[in-house]
Structure formats: structure tokens, C-alpha cells
Amino acid sequence: MTLTDRPDDGDNGAVPGWYGVDPNKTDLKPNPHAHYKHLRQVQPVNLTPVGDWRLSNYVDIQKLFKHSHSGMRDMEGLIPGETREQTNASKFMLRMDPPDHGRLRSLVSKAFTPKSLNTLRPMVETVVAAELDSVSPRGTMDLVSDLALTVPAASMCAMLGVPFEDRHKLTDLVSLVTYRLAKQAYPHLQEQSEAAIIELAQYMLVLIEERRTTPTNDILGQLVMAEEAGDRLSNDELLQQSIGLLVAGLETTIGLIANGMVCFSRYPEEFEKLAADPTLALSAVEECLRFEPSVPITLRILWEDTEFGGVTIPANANVYALLIGANRDPLHFTEPDRFDIHRSEAKHCSFGGGIHFCLGSHLARMNAEIAFQQMARRFTAIEIDESSIQWAPSLFRIPGSIAARFQRRR
Ligand code: HEM
Known part of the structure; x- marks a missing residue:
């Protein structure tokens, strides 16, 4: 898929795709933000072609960290892979x-x-x-x-x-x-x-x-x-x-x-x-930390069906929190693409959240x-x-x- 692909109308809009953020095909290190922005615009609750899910919106990621029944291991206690x-x-x-x-x-x-x-x-x-x-x-x-x-x-x-x-x-x-x-x-x-x-x-x-x-x-x-x-x-x-x-x-x-x-x-x-x-x-x-995070993503595994932005993700799914995307969510940050060291309005996601919030922050x-x-x-x-x-x-x-x-x- 290319950056310009858009999802077809389907159940909850969750038509599987990479939508410009295929980690195996795109070098996301030098200029990542346009790719993540596109993904958030076309499918903020993204079902990837390999069956994993990715969240881009700040509010969904906070829900995953703080208000979902989820963990680092699956419902059998296994680490994925x-x-x-x-x-x-x-x-x-x-x-x-x-x-x-x-x-x-x-x-x-x-x-x-x-x-x-x-x-x-x-x-x-x-x-x-x-x-x-x-x-x-x-x-x-x-x-x-x-x-x-x-x-x-x-x-x-x-x-x-x-x-x-x-x-x-x-x-x-x-x-x-x-x-x-x-x-x-x-x-x-x-x-x-x-x-x-x-x-x-x-x-x-x-x-x-x-x-x-x-x-x-x-x-x-x-x-x-x-x-x-x-x-x-x-x-x-x-x-x-x-x-x-x-x-x-x-x-x-x-x-x-x-x-x-x-x-x-x-x-x-x-x-x-x-x-x-x-x-x-x-x-x-x-x-x-907000503008150019060194850790772009983190993972949780859901332990029950959970709704994010109108899409229900099933239990046992791997759900990646795209911290780098959420840090530039315009619904949460004013002018997210502006670098401003006086900014004090809102917290970024770069240290994760919930019980696993970075201990070394x-x-x-x-x-x-x-x-x-x-x-x-x-x-x-x-x-x-x-x-x-x-x-x-x-x-x-x-x-x-x-x-x-x-x-x-x-
Ligand atoms: C800029 C530097 C750092 C960044 C961006 C960072 C980012 C993160 C992130 C994203 C997580 C996962 C949180 C989650 O999934 O909710 C994490 C966890 C963790 N980090 Fe950091 N980290 C940084 C520096 C450090 C340092 C200096 C230490 C300690 C020496 C450290 C120790 C840990 C530990 C122990 C955890 C696991 C916490 C837990 O599972 O309860 N980190 N960090």
C-alpha cells in the first residue's frame, strides 16, 4: 500500500491494511511523521494485514493503558512469538x-x-x-x-x-x-x-x-x-x-x-x-520527548473484547500503541507539528502508561x-x-x- 491508499467502506472501517506504515517496506526513521499522520487520518484504529491492531489517537492509547483489561502476555500467559x-x-x-x-x-x-x-x-x-x-x-x-x-x-x-x-x-x-x-x-x-x-x-x-x-x-x-x-x-x-x-x-x-x-x-x-x-x-x-520520541511504539494484549473509537478489537489481539502518532494528535495538542519548549498544555505518550509507565523517566x-x-x-x-x-x-x-x-x- 502507498501513502495515498484509503480504506474501503467495511465493517467499522477496519479494512486490513498498512496504510503507508508498513515497517517492512518503509524506512520510518528519517521522516516518520507524514506516514503516521496519514494512518491516523485514514484508519486511527488500524487492523494490519497480519492481524495485529495499531492505535494512533491519544484518547484510544490512554484507554488501552489505563482503562482496558490487558497485559504483556496473552490469555494463556504466553509472550507473543x-x-x-x-x-x-x-x-x-x-x-x-x-x-x-x-x-x-x-x-x-x-x-x-x-x-x-x-x-x-x-x-x-x-x-x-x-x-x-x-x-x-x-x-x-x-x-x-x-x-x-x-x-x-x-x-x-x-x-x-x-x-x-x-x-x-x-x-x-x-x-x-x-x-x-x-x-x-x-x-x-x-x-x-x-x-x-x-x-x-x-x-x-x-x-x-x-x-x-x-x-x-x-x-x-x-x-x-x-x-x-x-x-x-x-x-x-x-x-x-x-x-x-x-x-x-x-x-x-x-x-x-x-x-x-x-x-x-x-x-x-x-x-x-x-x-x-x-x-x-x-x-x-x-x-x-513529544516531538521526536526514541521509542515509537509499545504493545499490550487484550484480555477481553474492547471498543476503541467505535471499533471492537477482539480479546487476545496484539494492540500496538503508536506513541509517536499520538504525540502529534491534533485533538490533544494545539499545533502538534510546532516545536515549542514553552508547551505545557498536555502530557506526551513517550514513556507509555498505566502500570508499565517507564520506571526510568x-x-x-x-x-x-x-x-x-x-x-x-x-x-x-x-x-x-x-x-x-x-x-x-x-x-x-x-x-x-x-x-x-x-x-x-x-
Ligand atoms: C528517553 C528515554 C526513555 C524512553 C523514551 C523510555 C520509554 C519507555 C517506554 C515506552 C516503556 C514502556 C511503557 C509501556 O508499555 O507502558 C518503558 C518502560 C520501562 N522503562 Fe523506559 N524509557 C526511557 C528511559 C529509561 C531509563 C533511563 C530506564 C532505567 C534505567 C528505563 C527503564 C524502564 C523500565 C524498567 C520499564 C518497564 C516498566 C514496567 O514494566 O513497569 N527507561 N520505557
Whole structure:
């Protein structure tokens, strides 16, 4: 199907089709928004040719997250595409339903309190300052390797108690491990990816064992000691939560910072507003999350027939929430295609919602706040040739490299 196809009149308008958003045929990374806009206009409750459903409207996505009987596993307790054995071995909270999900999340969330995160702030500020000092005389930088990657790598190392000098090894391994989430898309990387998960697990296990004998204050140490009603995480659960956190937290935040800097180069007047008033950094982060999200979709499986926008989706259907589409829903956001760091009217969907709402949202915000503030304080006139951006082969929407020119602010 092409962008101009429209659905025929059929039951509830749900005539199966990709309507311009076929992930196997269209490269949705460089210019996704026209495609998602078209889909929302022609079939906001979309039945795909493979039988999955996709929602584009903000209101439908909020209903899916907060007011539907649904979960991460099907009505038999299986994760889509996995065998019973694989599903049973899967213990990361994002793949669990209640009551196991609540137990794992509450043990882990103790480590994500504002108090724990605030202890990281000075270290992240120092790392960003050092990195920007070193590129400053050059007038050019790679916004990914010189900024976007450095920030979450430093904070994740500190959180998990990974020695700082191992941060490049850690990010390389995590990047390879992430390909396991997209086996069909990257078959040639699966062997390397499987080797990476074994190496990463062995590495993390050493850190876990050290903390069982000598408690530490880092977040991995807190996780090892976390206890609720006499309940502790097993080694396997700890490994899956810590590796899951790395996968959930590293690339997504790289994407937030890199995509955000692309927005600032596209809208220099907004960058100047941030330079003039650094307290705008947090609302700027929210606008970057809305405007160019690094995680475009998330999934739920319905546990009963549920109506969305006049269309009834049957129980056991896979329903994808198109977060990237909902973030530009004109019924929810005034002038959704305008980038405005003062925008405070409504919340975006980029961290998902309901019981699985992103646990690392405050950490991601803090990292991006520091990165944007320091960039705006030092530099001006960020220039990027967007056609030269290299997109990383990732499930998420993450540039692998962005060559930028800048001037030092006087
Ligand atoms: C810009 C950065 C980030 C984005 C865009 C993002 C986005 C998301 C999304 C869309 C979900 C799924 C929510 C749902 O289906 O309702 C999620 C879940 C999650 N994220 Fe993030 N995330 C980011 C950073 C982080 C960081 C830094 C961490 C931690 C280090 C993290 C940890 C998690 C965890 C643990 C979950 C699962 C929560 C649960 O199942 O209860 N994320 N995130």
C-alpha cells in the first residue's frame, strides 16, 4: 500500500491494511511523521494485514493503558512469538503481568527514588562538562559519540556500580544485546547478540556476587539488598532486571538527547530561549520527548473484547500503541507539528502508561536536562545536515552518528 491508499467502506472501517506504515517496506526513521499522520487520518484504529491492531489517537492509547483489561502476555500467559519455555524464562518486569510485575517493580523502584537519582547529578554534570570542554576548540562534534552516548553511559555505570573505565565495553555489549529484541529485522547479528548476552550476564553476575558479600550504595547494591515482606530478588531475577534496565535505559536516552539536539538545530530560536533561561530545560526535555520520541511504539494484549473509537478489537489481539502518532494528535495538542519548549498544555505518550509507565523517566529527564543545559550554555548555531544522519540499526529511533558544527557562545 502507498501513502495515498484509503480504506474501503467495511465493517467499522477496519479494512486490513498498512496504510503507508508498513515497517517492512518503509524506512520510518528519517521522516516518520507524514506516514503516521496519514494512518491516523485514514484508519486511527488500524487492523494490519497480519492481524495485529495499531492505535494512533491519544484518547484510544490512554484507554488501552489505563482503562482496558490487558497485559504483556496473552490469555494463556504466553509472550507473543515465544514458546512456553521461553516465556517462563522471561523475568524482566516489562514482560510480566500482575502479580509478578508489581512485586518486581516495587523491589526495583526503591532504587529510582529522587534521592538516589540526585546523588548521580554532580557526577553526570562533571562528565558532560569534561566531554564538551574537549570538543569545544574543534567547532565540530559527533552529537552521538561526544554527547548523547556519554551521558547515559556514565549514569548507568554509576547506578549499577560498573567501573567507569568499562563504560565503552558496556555500551557495546548492550547495543548488541538489544538486537535480540528484533530477531527478524537483524538475523545476521543474532550470533553476535547471543554471545554478547552471555558476556554481559557473566560480567553482571560478578558485580552481583560482590554485593552479596560486601553491600554497596550503588543501585545494584540496593537491588541486591532490596527486600519487601521478606522477599528478595533471586540471582536470575537480578540479572534480568539489571540487564533489562541497561537495555531499557541506554539506547532510549541516547535517542532522547540526540533527537533533541536535532530539534534544537532545526529550531535555533528555541535553543536561544533555553540559553537565555536554563530553567526551561525540563519543559524543553518534555517537548523533545513529544516531538521526536526514541521509542515509537509499545504493545499490550487484550484480555477481553474492547471498543476503541467505535471499533471492537477482539480479546487476545496484539494492540500496538503508536506513541509517536499520538504525540502529534491534533485533538490533544494545539499545533502538534510546532516545536515549542514553552508547551505545557498536555502530557506526551513517550514513556507509555498505566502500570508499565517507564520506571526510568526521571533518570532520562535528568540526563537530558543536564546535556541540553550545558550545550545551550556553551554553544550556539548548531548546524546539522539532517540528510547525513546515520540511523543506528536499532528497534528504537536512534541516530548512530550526527556530524554537527557549532560556535562557542561569547
Ligand atoms: C528517553 C528515554 C526513555 C524512553 C523514551 C523510555 C520509554 C519507555 C517506554 C515506552 C516503556 C514502556 C511503557 C509501556 O508499555 O507502558 C518503558 C518502560 C520501562 N522503562 Fe523506559 N524509557 C526511557 C528511559 C529509561 C531509563 C533511563 C530506564 C532505567 C534505567 C528505563 C527503564 C524502564 C523500565 C524498567 C520499564 C518497564 C516498566 C514496567 O514494566 O513497569 N527507561 N520505557
